[in-house]
Amino acid sequence: MSSNPIRIKPTMEKTELWEQTLDSLKSTLKPSEFKSWFSRISFEGIENNTVLLSVQNSMIQSKINSDYSVLIKDKINELSGTNLRISVKVNKDLKEKAPKTEVKENKAEDKKNSEVLLNSSYTFDSFVSGENSDFAYNAALAIAKNPGSVYNPCLLYGGVGLGKTHLLQSIGNHIIQNTNLKVMYVTAENFTNEFIQSINTKSQHQFQNKYRKVSVLLMDDIQFLQGKEGSQNELFNTFNDLYETGRQIVFTCDRPIEELKSITERLKSRFQRGLNVDIQPPNYENRVAILRRKCEEKNFTVSQEVLDYIATNISSNVRALESCITKLIAYSTLLNRDINIETAREQLKQIISSNQDLSGITIDSVIRCTAAFYGITAYDIKGRSRTASIVLPRQVAIYLTRKLTDFSTTEIASGFGLKNHTTVMYNVQKVEAMIRSNENDINSVLAKISQQIKSESSAK
Ligand code: ADP
Ligand code: MG
Numbered sequence: 001m002s003s004n005p006i007r008i009k010p011t012m013e014k015t016e017l018w019e020q021t022l023d024s025l026k027s028t029l030k031p032s033e034f035k036s037w038f039s040r041i042s043f044e045g046i047e048n049n050t051v052l053l054s055v056q057n058s059m060i061q062s063k064i065n066s067d068y069s070v071l072i073k074d075k076i077n078e079l080s081g082t083n084l085r086i087s088v089k090v091n092k093d094l095k096e097k098a099p100k101t102e103v104k105e106n107k108a109e110d111k112k113n114s115e116v117l118l119n120s121s122y123t124f125d126s127f128v129s130g131e132n133s134d135f136a137y138n139a140a141l142a143i144a145k146n147p148g149s150v151y152n153p154c155l156l157y158g159g160v161g162l163g164k165t166h167l168l169q170s171i172g173n174h175i176i177q178n179t180n181l182k183v184m185y186v187t188a189e190n191f192t193n194e195f196i197q198s199i200n201t202k203s204q205h206q207f208q209n210k211y212r213k214v215s216v217l218l219m220d221d222i223q224f225l226q227g228k229e230g231s232q233n234e235l236f237n238t239f240n241d242l243y244e245t246g247r248q249i250v251f252t253c254d255r256p257i258e259e260l261k262s263i264t265e266r267l268k269s270r271f272q273r274g275l276n277v278d279i280q281p282p283n284y285e286n287r288v289a290i291l292r293r294k295c296e297e298k299n300f301t302v303s304q305e306v307l308d309y310i311a312t313n314i315s316s317n318v319r320a321l322e323s324c325i326t327k328l329i330a331y332s333t334l335l336n337r338d339i340n341i342e343t344a345r346e347q348l349k350q351i352i353s354s355n356q357d358l359s360g361i362t363i364d365s366v367i368r369c370t371a372a373f374y375g376i377t378a379y380d381i382k383g384r385s386r387t388a389s390i391v392l393p394r395q396v397a398i399y400l401t402r403k404l405t406d407f408s409t410t411e412i413a414s415g416f417g418l419k420n421h422t423t424v425m426y427n428v429q430k431v432e433a434m435i436r437s438n439e440n441d442i443n444s445v446l447a448k449i450s451q452q453i454k455s456e457s458s459a460k
Pocket of ligand 1: 126127128129133158159160161162163164165166167290318319322
């Protein structure tokens with residue numbers, strides 16, 4: 001250890017880094033995938049620049065090595081600003097142990113009146129509201145205080161990372177804490193998956209009952225329902241049932257309802273009924289306030305200069321503001337160093353460049369130019385439609401991002417709203433195969449779009 005260039009602090013903090021890594025991976029992987037594999041990993045520590053992990057048997061070991069070790073390594077190094085290796089060993093005694101990697105449990109889980117896990121840190125108190133979000137915040141609070149009477153249904157919409165899920169779950173947490181009402185939080189994606197499963201297992205009746213017996217239905221990310229007619233019908237019926245009996249429904253969406261495609265008119269009109277409120281990106285003062293709050297929550301002190309640097313360079317995504325603080329904390333605790341403006345600049349380079357167009361090409365500019373070329377929207381590219389006319393542009397945009405920028409595959413995955421970095425690689429390979437055969441006249445298409453992207457970025 002003495003020759004180790006990295007001074008690792010006591011176990012507690014290493015464990016924290018591991019937990020942050022898990023937290024962060026959890027949001028990029030399918031819940032079932034995360035549960036199946038990551039709950040079986042035991043974190044043993046960090047020694048000689050190596051993260052030591054153990055698992056029960058060689059089957060799990062080879063799965064982790066083949067599918068997840070690069071992902072884990074990238075994430076842990078991204079969070080800590082270090083260059084650690086990963087070692088996965090088999091430890092047959094692990095069975096006896098309680099899994100160490102259990103994800104933070106939720107206080108709300110034990111409460112009888114919630115059907116699902118809500119993140120207990122998503123509360124009105126922890127939400128920093130400003131001009132951009134006052135209206136949405138107040139509407140959500142009014143609903144939480146008086147579910148089913150004011151603003152029913154309600155739709156909160158706005159860009160990624162602006163606090164829609166936070167507000168939606170705040171409503172749930174507030175109601176659970178103050179009433180005995182049955183609250184159901186579900187992402188439209190899970191609703192769809194459960195619906196399909198209920199068909200496969202012939203348990204549609206149970207599925208319907210489950211959703212129709214709740215007093216408050218909180219459905220996140222309804223843009224996911226685009227093109228999924230069966231689920232839309234099911235939601236339409238659930239909606240009518242709940243609405244007619246005065247039960248509260250709140251939806252979130254990443255765009256205004258008019259911009260949703262392949263959603264039946266009758267469901268659209270249900271979404272638009274009641275109150276529609278948007279959340280805008282925070283302004284500079286609000287961004288500083290959010291950063292301060294995040295530091296306070298984590299008991300972390302950093303200079304005004306650093307906060308100003310972050311708030312100036314990240315303007316449209318609260319999640320990215322939060323990631324900056326998380327990264328600085330990890331760096332500072334792991335390496336036992338103070339954060340000054342230089343270290344902050346160095347450590348936050350990646351996060352900032354992926355959120356800003358100053359240094360040239362961004363993921364968003366690639367998406368925009370590719371979408372324009374094909375006459376579709378950026379939402380289409382970031383969406384999940386499997387239609388050929390959308391899939392090809394999406395593959396092209398992913399390929400061009402990989403070729404024209406320095407973003408890691410994990411960053412590209414998050415920029416495109418993809419599950420994980422392997423999907424990025426898969427799409428890149430698809431385009432590489434097309435290039436070899438010049439299928440879809442791909443070579444000239446790539447040249448034209450690249451030219452447009454480069455000319456846009458150099459015009460800045
Ligand atoms: P969305 O659902 O709109 O994509 P989230 O609700 O997941 O965004 O927010 C992303 C992250 O940023 C979450 O960790 C959330 O707690 C945090 N966040 C977003 N807006 C705020 C805010 N106004 N105050 C405090 N934290 C916020
Ligand atoms: Mg969300």
